[in-house]
Amino acid sequence: MSTRDSIRDWLVTDGYVWLHLAKTLLAAFLAMGVAMRFELPQPRVAMTTTFVLMQPFAGMVLAKSVSRFAGTALGMFAALVLGAVFVQQPELYMFALTAWVAACIALAVRYRQFRWYGFVLAGYTAALIGIPAVADPDSLLIATLTRGAEVMLGIVCSSVVSALVFPRHASATLAQTLARRQARFASFASDVLRGRLSRVARERRFADFVDEIVGFEATRGVAAYESRALPSGRRGLAALNSAFMDVCARLHALDQSMKRLPAARDALTPFLEELARIFEHDALDVHLAHYKATLATRLDFTTSAELLNRFVDDTLRYVSISNSDLSNESVASRFEAKTSRFVIAATFMRTGIAIAATAWFWIVTAWPSGGHAVIGATLACGLSSASARPSKFIMQMAAGAALAIVTGYVFLCRVYPAIDGIALLCAMLAPPLAAGAFLAMRPASAGYGIGFCVFFCLLAAPDNRMVYDPGLLLNNGLAILAAMLAVAMMCAVVVPPRTQWLVGRTLAQLRAMAALACEGKLADLGERFHSGTHDLMFQLRGLLVRRSREHRRALSWMLVTLEVGQAMIDLRREARALNAHCFPDALQSAWRASLARVLRDIAVLFRAPGSETLRRAIASVVASIVIAQGVRDAVPAGRAARRDMQRVLAHLHVVRTALVDPDAPFDR
Template identity: 45%
Template sequence: MSDPALRSPRSLPALRSAFLDWARTDGLTWVYLFKALAAAFLALGIAMRLDLPQPRTAMTTVFIVMQPQSGAILAKSFYRIGGTLVGLVATLALVAVFAPQRELFLGALALWTGICTAGAARNRNFRSYGFLLAGYTAALIGIPAAQHPDTAFISALTRAAEVTLGVVCAGLVGALVFPQQASTQMRTTVRARFSAFVEYVAAALSGHVDRAQIERHNARFLAEIVGFEAMRSVAVFEGPESRGRGGRLARLNSEFMTASTRFHALHQLMNRLRAAGAQQALDALEPYFKELAPLLHTPGEPVLTSRDAAGSARKLEAFKAALPRRVREQRAVLCERPEFPLLDFDTASELLYRFVDDMHAYALTYASLAAATHERERTPERYEPKTNAVLTLVAGVRGAIVMALLSAFWIASAWPNGSMLVLNAAAVCALASSSPRPTRMAYQMALGTALATLIGFIVVFGVYPYIDGFPLLCAALAPALALGIWMTTRPKLVGYGAGYCIFFCVLAGPDNLVHYDPAGYANDALALILSMAASALAFAVLLPPSTPWLRRHLVSDLRRQVVWACQAPLARVRSRFESRARDLAFQAHALMEHDPAEQRRALAWLIAVLEVGHAVIDLRRELGALPSDARYAKTMPWRRAITASAKALTALFARPTDARLDAALAANFDAIAATQQALAAFAPPREDRHRLQRILSYLHFVRTALIDPQSPLARYAGEARRDGAAPA
């Protein structure tokens, strides 16, 4: 008998809920699996119908560009087609110039591959595929074409047709069959991040966040910023609605970086004042924090939608409008108390105003997403992810060396399948270079290819002879391909799945006329696995990313962003400084995945760099806005003192030492004293006086950051500096 509970109406909601949960998780995996199979078989069938020379290339292309989201497919396809066309042009040029001399041709090809590998490493996200394909296509077409130059042009055209067919099939199936939009995920991400950030700010203002939580939040914010930009670059391919909001989404990411940095600076300053026992300043500022927290987040009423953000923006605007007058009135009262730490109060109140202003802009941009068009779309500030130049150069040189060595092995051994060894190494080097752990990526692809070799052997020699017709061919390939597709949906198995899917098609993908050659199959498989093993060995031996020197270089480059903030033109300097510093920290954080202590050290340097860099940029803007008056000229003693302080600061962050920290603190102390003397020596107009006070506040904040015992600079300080004493 059936269980009455299963027939009970009360069980229906539970079953419905369970089904919806399955549909949102594993159900999406099955949908993607069937879509990938459908696109692969569609490309294979059309290529066979058109009698293209290698239908397997079209099917391989599908697995290279296929992604769960339609926007990601279109983005990857766009860059793949562009890279393929560039690679075709390079192929024809190399074949025309170097084809008669195999050694020169392979040397030029190795150089070209190294350049493309460096480009793939430098430009992350899907842009790297354009460079990857430019190098791989030159090897894929150029090596066979160099052996038969008279057919190079036809080979290039047919290969372009096969690749384009695979791209079109993947794009059509991804966009038309149960499409998953990146823009939908972006809306969820924007909502969750705004809500989480205002909750974090409210909790921190209430004193409910410890240092460990701050570190976790900073690490999470770092990953979210990079992931958000990757998602945004994909969403713009999905349609006019996403493109119409692309500028605002980029601006939202930039404003989130600025607001989070400003709030962290404010929170750090309050912690420093608390540690220094500046209770009077804390008591004077506490009422503002108590008022601000409910404006951002009311317990039990999270800020979720753009309408909620618009309400927060209105409250913040009113608070911001009244804040300067209230601070001035309170400051006038505090001036009557000689013992009151007025500079601490000025610095904290200025940071508070700047944070409210940045948070107001962030809320306005979030609220503007409800409209299809908005004026905030016209002035986007973009996050600019770029891999460190030294890491890029290392990746390019490594790729060129691998190609050159394998080419030399091919020439010396006269191995008939050496061409497969060389051209596949170009793809693996470029693909793995964009991974934070390239050695593991190449190793996983090699194991995936080994598995594909075994299953492909069974399919080719055990199944193909017994089937007839395209439907049976699809039925025979579906189980083998489904295994690889499933692996690509699991984060820990992505490398295995990529190697399996791509090289199963290379080894066992059917042609119009199947050739049963076990020896040739074994040689191709051996060439593929050896090329990946050689690539993995190169990543492990030739300056691997885990090399301490490379890690130190990344942290050093991160510190040098303060130098850049001190010297770069002021136009767009803040957004570029933010994105460059955070991107370098993200790269360092990824390379130090298995070294938590080094990760914390890199995050500590990021915090120090962002705090000081922001203060320097604000200081430079205030100086640049001073009127043309002899009292504010750059030749005045107080201006020269600020310039000397900036030079000492750049020297410190370029290469920290005990002596340079002492010099930076001394120069900062002199700049503060000189500016205070200038402010007392004459009676500037009200706006100029406020500007000079803000300049003092930024100088003082830089000082608090330099003497912070939690800062990574503390290791260069003596006992007196750790206690916050002024330099002699």
């Protein structure tokens, strides 16, 4: 490799890391300098804002800034209202403030991604403004205004630096992401069609696609903040992600049919081999279109043939959308994120107990640093609410905060008195803050970096009027540290996210998506079904240990939910499109009754899986197949209604084979 190639490779890997660190420090020091020039009381708040806001892509910063602005405004309003209603009543004030913070963090768990931080900040801002006002209510209005000014300054500095200084755009990476995903899927589909992968390998690849689908949806939302042209293509990107979910589900259903019906695989082997070779070509859309045009004339109508036909249709649609102008896409698709109401309630209860216990101890003991303890508890609950293991994340934050206390003590006693001027101040602050920001960029060490940067800025960053009181720094720091340790223990005891009961409720909500396929309105049902199923599986993958028995079981439920749910949606659509006038009246009523029983029993099976509900569902499907065959045979050969009924039978056979599969998780 030449020197030029080595430099280019470094620029697109480690170079981006160093660029992000440099931009983060530049935004922090710019916010600090402007806050000092405007003589705001706490430039440290503006610095903290930049460390929380800075992201690798400009759209991430802008999206987070919008959420932070809205959350700050809402928190300021809540602090003013609560302070006015409960003036000079600290017990009632802290009770109301605790309820407000717990509600905000619970909503943050419900509305994730960048909206998550907006809700977290709405609670944290109210605490940061209102807690000092417990002892001094007259300062509430001034504290609200100055806090808002400092936060907005941090938002502006982060946005300006991210947008103007060597900006990186998420929209520019979307094309590369889509190309890589399409190439990986083509390779995976070729391996599946040829039967090269084991069951475990196939399941893992499908699970990886779940992460890619949810991650792409987040990137798509971020990229909309970066370009004026992109919002016109947002609908096309959403449709593309929806089409990818459809084609993944079709591939799984086809693979399961080949596994359960060896005779069908033998009959379809030439067609599968030809399709596998097509996936290895570059001009996938052209070859697929030709394959589709000749498939119907070469293939007899069977259940597996119908699955192959629909897989080709959905793949062709996905490739066509990918190769077309996304701004011309007119079909609206919406990704619906779902969070179990039990998870939301558990988050509210856990947060409320942790903050209320800290506030009660502060009020009862009249602890001088108790206000900082409550702020630390609020930060710990808020920033860890997105983590599947909040106690571990808070312990990392506590370790980072402990290091920040030691570093802050050194800076307060030795560094600040020995330097003069903003340039030297920035030079001395750069090494520790850069180290903290670097740790925050790594998922495994994010808690350490966030804890260090946030609490170093809150405890020891320079202000316009410096107070050289090491005792105050240590007292406040130890109060924050003690509160975070207490909250970590609380999160490990009070309904932790990984508790079996909560995981079971999320898994039940995943299974209920199949019931939605049976009972929901058909309009946009496919998008709602697929997005909800993939999002819930994404949550479970965060909660469960990878490659564990529980993870395998959850993945099995996701795959069978996708298979049966998609078949039920197809069945309902085909049944609605049937020309009922071609069938005798007696057969029509019998068919409608049998279809209603199938929909009901499948929904009951996925809501309450067990031996009895499984037997009832299998019996309903078999009875419906018998009736559907009678309806089909009552129509003369060659009529369109007969072919339509044959497709209905294919969907029923898919459901039946899924229910009787010995590897299915229904009766374990």
